[in-house]
Amino acid sequence: MTNLAIAQAAEAINSAKSIVLSCHINPDGDALGSMLGLVHALKALGKDVVPVSHDGVPDIYLWMPGAEFVVRDCDRRDFDLAIVCDTGTTDRIGRAAEAIKSAPASINIDHHVAEGDFGKIRIVDTKASATGELVYRILVEMNTSVTKSIAECLMCAIITDTGSFRYLNTTAETFEIASHLMKCGAVPADISELVFENRTLGSVKLLGRALDSLQLTANGKVAWAHVTAQDFADLDAADAETEGIVNHVRAVRTAQVGVLFREIPGKKVRISLRSREGFDVNKVAQVFGGGGHHLAAGCSAESPLVDAEAAVIAEVVRHLKQNNSTETTDN
Ligand SMILES: [Mn+2]
Structure with missing residues (x-):
């Protein structure tokens, strides 16, 4: 520009x-x-x-x-x-x-x-x-x-x-x-x-459900969590009320990447990715037809939640390994 x-x-x-x-x-x-x-x-x-x-x-x-x-x-x-x-x-x-x-x-x-x-x-x-x-x-x-x-x-x-x-x-x-x-x-x-600080009760409770599901993989470098269709139904909450939750997922000390999966009724899964400097989540999002910025990106998948999780986390781990091998070569 x-x-x-x-x-x-x-x-x-x-x-x-x-x-x-x-x-x-x-x-x-x-x-x-x-x-x-x-x-x-x-x-x-x-x-x-x-x-x-x-x-x-x-x-x-x-x-x-x-x-x-x-x-x-x-x-x-x-x-x-x-x-x-x-x-x-x-x-x-x-x-x-x-x-x-x-x-x-x-x-x-x-x-x-x-x-x-x-x-x-x-x-x-x-x-x-x-x-x-x-x-x-x-x-x-x-x-x-x-x-x-x-x-x-x-x-x-x-x-x-x-x-x-x-x-x-x-x-x-x-x-x-x-x-x-x-x-x-x-x-x-x-x-x-x-x-x-203007969140609905459902939104704050969704945060609780999401954090309760939090898991770490790749030696803690990837933190991920989900909100299920059942969570949305139980709390009478909508997808817009999950905004910001992914930042709490990435906040885990060891995590280079944080991922939040939301199961939208109708078998669609929306995925938000956040990273720390050095990991480009935009590249991962693009693999699944999404996009965004280096440190914040999103995509969606037309598959059951567990399959979307497996596919996206595998891709994140693959990029993580690539990053590490590039670092080693550069040294
Ligand atoms: Mn913007």
């Missing part, structure tokens, strides 16, 4: 009258925060703006300023410009795809590793901690005044994707941007509480 692309994006936004925006399915704080941060800026410019999220706005993000503008579907095909946040492919935006594809101009704003090639203008930087950082850079280019609403949306994007500034993707620039957002009215403590 270049400064030229940012200038082109600002130009495309300035010349468009109607703009459709979208983000990936099962949206997280970064997907929604970056999309809504833009929405506020575009509305202030008098643009006709429609943000579309296939899965709407999950409960824990409903406080976000502008959440009320988000629609789950859009029949219009008359937009001048389409903007997709936090994914590079229209395969991951669900029902928004047709409206997005119909616009003559398009911008992709993303930080995922090689996730597609959507967008005539591509603001893609895998070193950005969050898509929200890239949105911030565009707003600066546009001389947008960062209102409290914009600041809260972008702060939420950064807080969620950096695990509250703890993950390796956090850079000096992340703090510089966050510092400015705070001066513009976003309070990180409030946002953290709204996002991380």
Whole structure:
């Protein structure tokens, strides 16, 4: 990504009258925060703006300023410009795809590793901690005044994707941007509480079930756990309520990789992978048709839970062995 692309994006936004925006399915704080941060800026410019999220706005993000503008579907095909946040492919935006594809101009704003090639203008930087950082850079280019609403949306994007500034993707620039957002009215403590300490009872109990199932393999280097369809039924909980559980799995001292399996009714298994520096979980996720980042990735499998577990853990162990043999050769 270049400064030229940012200038082109600002130009495309300035010349468009109607703009459709979208983000990936099962949206997280970064997907929604970056999309809504833009929405506020575009509305202030008098643009006709429609943000579309296939899965709407999950409960824990409903406080976000502008959440009320988000629609789950859009029949219009008359937009001048389409903007997709936090994914590079229209395969991951669900029902928004047709409206997005119909616009003559398009911008992709993303930080995922090689996730597609959507967008005539591509603001893609895998070193950005969050898509929200890239949105911030565009707003600066546009001389947008960062209102409290914009600041809260972008702060939420950064807080969620950096695990509250703890993950390796956090850079000096992340703090510089966050510092400015705070001066513009976003309070990180409030946002953290709204996002991380705002769990349903079912969600906290699911954490208990998952941790109870935790197992170690490969001399403790791989920690893995699951939530079964029975757990979801017993606790009347949904898959969205498993968010963040995988981080507890990886927290085991010896674990280089943490994996959480969720058995979704209908025989589908969703898998989240987290690693420490030195192990690229994106490579494992890609083997199963998924993707993400080096330290955080996901995929799914259409097989019974035990089979999905066996296949994914075997692949993780295989990559672990490969890593170790590369290290030995390098020495
Ligand atoms: Mn993101």
